[in-house]
Amino acid sequence: MHEFGIAEAILAAVEKRADGxxxxxxxxxxxxxxxxxxxxxxxxxxxxxxxxxxxxxxxxLVVVPVTLTCRSCGRSTASADPFAVCPGCGGTDIDTEGGGDLVLESIQMAEASHVPGNPRRDRGGPLGPS
Known part of the structure; x- marks a missing residue:
């Protein structure tokens, strides 16, 4: 299953950015x-x-569509199915563009249970506790 290779690539990128x-x-x-x-x-x-x-x-997971261009009628369309037929003429002679990227958009870290050095566990604001 190719999903394991993709999952390993995602994990490697996550571990690098999570910094422990x-x-x-x-x-x-x-x-x-x-x-x-x-x-x-x-x-x-x-x-x-x-x-x-x-x-x-x-x-x-956010799936980014592929652009399909029909060689028969010239119609272009975006599709989540890279094996779709042309919606205009039903043709199968299709060129594809894009759709092969894998991008790590964001990581949500787990909440810290405390802030080191602050016994009251007061996170404070960007300028410190108020």
């Missing part, structure tokens, strides 16, 4: 040509992330 902090959620943008679904990538990610900073984290 626990991760709760990951948002990833994946092109339609990668043919992944959120349930499949979450299953693979939970297996590869076991014991890591992302253990138990969920992956939110």
């Amino acid at each position: 902090r626990r991760v709760r959620r990951v948002r990833v943008r994946a092109g339609a040509l990668l043919r992944v679904t959120e349930p499949m990538i979450n299953q693979a990610f939970s297996m590869v992330a076991d014991g890591s900073v992302a253990d138990g984290a969920r992956v939110e």
